[in-house]
Amino acid sequence: MKLVLSFRTQLMLLNTLLVILIYAVAAFFIYAFMKNRIESVELEKLQEQVSTVSTVVYKSGGDYNDWYHLGDQKPFLIMEDWKVSYQTTAWKDLNFPDKLTPGDFNNKSLKTYSAEQHNYLVKINFVRTGIDTMHNFQVVVAMENTEALESVEKLARSLVLGIPLILILAVAGSFFLSNHAMGPVKLLRIKAQQISAQSLSLRLPVINARDDIGQLTIVFNDLLTRLEYTFEQLKRFTADASHEFRTPLTSIRSTGQVALKNAGNVNDFKDAVASMLEDTDRLANLIHDLLQLTRHDAGRLKIDFSKEDLVSHINSVIEELKILAEEKGITISFLHPDTIRLHINPAYFKQAIRNILHNAIKYTPGSGLIEIQLRQEESGIIRIDIKDNGPGIPPDLREKVFERFFRIDNARSASVGGSGLGLAIAKQGIEINNGNIKFVDSNRGATCRMVFPANSAQDDSSAI
Amino acid sequence: MHILVVEDEPKVAQAIKNGLLSEGYRVTTVHTGEEGFFQAASQKVDLILLDLMLPGKSGIEILNALRELGKDTPVLILTAKDTIEDRVLGLDSGADDYLVKPFAFPELLARIRALTRRGRSDQVLKLKLADLELDCITRKVKRNGYDIPLTSKEYELLEYLMRHQGHAVSREMLAHDVWQVKDRATPLDNVIDVHINRLRSKIDTNFDQPLLHTIRGIGFIMKTEDEP
Numbered sequence: 031m032k033l034v035l036s037f038r039t040q041l042m043l044l045n046t047l048l049v050i051l052i053y054a055v056a057a058f059f060i061y062a063f064m065k066n067r068i069e070s071v072e073l074e075k076l077q078e079q080v081s082t083v084s085t086v087v088y089k090s091g092g093d094y095n096d097w098y099h100l101g102d103q104k105p106f107l108i109m110e111d112w113k114v115s116y117q118t119t120a121w122k123d124l125n126f127p128d129k130l131t132p133g134d135f136n137n138k139s140l141k142t143y144s145a146e147q148h149n150y151l152v153k154i155n156f157v158r159t160g161i162d163t164m165h166n167f168q169v170v171v172a173m174e175n176t177e178a179l180e181s182v183e184k185l186a187r188s189l190v191l192g193i194p195l196i197l198i199l200a201v202a203g204s205f206f207l208s209n210h211a212m213g214p215v216k217l218l219r220i221k222a223q224q225i226s227a228q229s230l231s232l233r234l235p236v237i238n239a240r241d242d243i244g245q246l247t248i249v250f251n252d253l254l255t256r257l258e259y260t261f262e263q264l265k266r267f268t269a270d271a272s273h274e275f276r277t278p279l280t281s282i283r284s285t286g287q288v289a290l291k292n293a294g295n296v297n298d299f300k301d302a303v304a305s306m307l308e309d310t311d312r313l314a315n316l317i318h319d320l321l322q323l324t325r326h327d328a329g330r331l332k333i334d335f336s337k338e339d340l341v342s343h344i345n346s347v348i349e350e351l352k353i354l355a356e357e358k359g360i361t362i363s364f365l366h367p368d369t370i371r372l373h374i375n376p377a378y379f380k381q382a383i384r385n386i387l388h389n390a391i392k393y394t395p396g397s398g399l400i401e402i403q404l405r406q407e408e409s410g411i412i413r414i415d416i417k418d419n420g421p422g423i424p425p426d427l428r429e430k431v432f433e434r435f436f437r438i439d440n441a442r443s444a445s446v447g448g449s450g451l452g453l454a455i456a457k458q459g460i461e462i463n464n465g466n467i468k469f470v471d472s473n474r475g476a477t478c479r480m481v482f483p484a485n486s487a488q489d490d491s492s493a494i
Numbered sequence: 495m496h497i498l499v500v501e502d503e504p505k506v507a508q509a510i511k512n513g514l515l516s517e518g519y520r521v522t523t524v525h526t527g528e529e530g531f532f533q534a535a536s537q538k539v540d541l542i543l544l545d546l547m548l549p550g551k552s553g554i555e556i557l558n559a560l561r562e563l564g565k566d567t568p569v570l571i572l573t574a575k576d577t578i579e580d581r582v583l584g585l586d587s588g589a590d591d592y593l594v595k596p597f598a599f600p601e602l603l604a605r606i607r608a609l610t611r612r613g614r615s616d617q618v619l620k621l622k623l624a625d626l627e628l629d630c631i632t633r634k635v636k637r638n639g640y641d642i643p644l645t646s647k648e649y650e651l652l653e654y655l656m657r658h659q660g661h662a663v664s665r666e667m668l669a670h671d672v673w674q675v676k677d678r679a680t681p682l683d684n685v686i687d688v689h690i691n692r693l694r695s696k697i698d699t700n701f702d703q704p705l706l707h708t709i710r711g712i713g714f715i716m717k718t719e720d721e722p
Contacts, residue, residue, distance in 0.1 A: 304710030306711070307711025308711050350682070350685060385681065
């Protein structure tokens with residue numbers, strides 16, 4: 031079984047562990063330092079006593095009588111050639127092993143000794159002295175260091191005793207800390223739970239815009255804004271689409287019902303059926319257009335690109351639609367250099383141009399003029415302008431006309447026809463080819479401008 | 495000519511059957527893949543109209559099974575799926591042609607004619623209807639002995655209509671076959687209508703008998719008036 035801990039608990043445990051670790055390291059250093067200090071102070075004291083005794087022994091030149099000045103209180107022992115020549119009462123009280131041999135000190139001058147819960151440091155010093163004959167004295171001084179040892183022990187004990195205390199403090203502190211840190215997260219969670227498709231306008235509270243959680247909240251809010259926009263678009267799209275579907279359906283249904291009810295002659299029936307077929311054509315077109323748009327939305331489409339001459343493609347579209355312009359007495363002019371080559375998908379490109387030009391023809395009054403201009407600027411940017419002299423598009427609607435089903439004038443749309451998707455498809459076609467499309471200011475009529483970046487013109491790979 | 499229709503939607507199957515019967519074909523309709531396979535394998539069928547999405551065995555499975563049996567009956571796939579991948583899959587499996595729903599009936603008939611005609615020579619050099627004559631090599635058009643000058647697009651349009659004379663031609667067929675636009679596009683419908691009007695004014699206006707007819711809701715047809 032795998033133990034799953036909440037983020038808060040993990041944070042808390044980690045924090046506690048860290049505090050304990052820091053404490054352990056600190057305690058170890060404090061202990062080591064204090065022990066060392068105490069021991070060196072003790073050693074200094076002992077050394078002093080050894081020096082005092084040694085000085086007296088040295089100055090006496092071996093004369094025992096002078097040694098009595100040293101008194102009887104301090105435990106020390108003086109030997110000559112490892113044979114006891116003088117010892118104090120205090121030394122006797124220690125019950126130190128009777129005979130000391132050079133092996134007892136084992137080449138070290140210091141030794142510890144314990145008896146009846148007392149601890150001693152014992153130090154030996156060698157003194158050579160004498161006026162006539164040379165004497166070799168061994169001065170051995172003992173000093174009780176029970177207290178010092180006890181204080182070191184006490185220190186260790188209190189440091190160890192500190193562990194549970196620190197543990198409690200660390201847990202409490204970490205708990206508080208993680209609570210404090212995760213508090214906003216909990217708040218965000220509760221707020222975020224309240225946001226649903228119906229309340230996409232809600233936003234999360236930004237408590238501190240500068241901390242990490244604040245940043246995250248801001249990013250999340252931005253995401254919500256985009257979602258809300260997309261959702262709105264989708265809602266409007268669904269409403270528009272069902273309207274577009276309903277219109278021909280209503281027409282089919284009522285035509286059929288009326289024809290059945292009136293039961294006229296064969297020609298009346300034929301008329302009714304023909305009218306219904308026209309409406310099914312409209313429906314079929316609508317579905318086709320919608321599918322084309324959404325298929326690319328889903329991003330599942332593989333699109334092939336090749337280096338193509340824009341002039342010839344635009345010319346072929348003009349050739350195709352020229353007849354519609356002629357019918358209305360509209361003149362189409364096309365200004366272009368000999369050739370401009372660009373990496374495009376010809377089908378999408380032509381469809382975009384076709385839809386824009388068809389739109390221009392639709393909205394240009396009789397005997398009007400449509401000017402198409404294709405040019406490559408010095409920076410390499412390729413620009414196509416399609417300019418008509420129709421009524422134009424108000425600036426605030428220039429973005430919207432590319433939205434699906436958008437129509438400037440709903441009443442007009444029936445007479446002009448089309449699915450209301452032409453410009454949306456054109457925009458998609460241009461964007462697939464790395465370009466962008468918009469309506470720009472012009473002195474008269476509407477000017478649709480398509481711009482393709484320079485790099486895509488030079489780029490020989492077929493990247494999308 | 496015996497046509498097997500494998501289509502699970504009864505209304506669509508019935509409509510196709512009626513339409514084909516009125517064109518003089520013998521028609522068997524079945525509603526499942528298994529039945530379709532059984533019929534196709536056990537009796538002589540000249541053409542199979544095959545829906546791809548069927549209950550039980552899918553159209554592709556049936557097609558594969560038939561081809562494995564060594565049956566090379568022409569198969570025309572009818573489907574609502576129209577991504578390029580679907581088309582490729584269908585044609586790779588041995589289908590002879592592909593028609594996306596909702597299709598126009600005249601187009602279905604034209605495809606059937608093309609598939610069943612396969613193998614026979616299609617090299618018609620002169621097309622004739624009443625007193626209208628087309629020379630497919632010189633691309634000259636004459637009516638009642640008079641030369642009729644046509645633009646190249648008008649000629650192509652007329653030749654296509656004449657090749658289908660007596661049969662209706664839909665706007666989609668014209669867009670696809672005459673304008674070579676693979677994707678159906680609304681602007682083209684208007685373009686086709688204008689071309690038809692101009693063509694009609696050139697070949698029909700000054701003559702007694704109209705030959706180019708518009709069938710509302712369906713498309714266009716070249717025929718003499720006394721034909722049904």
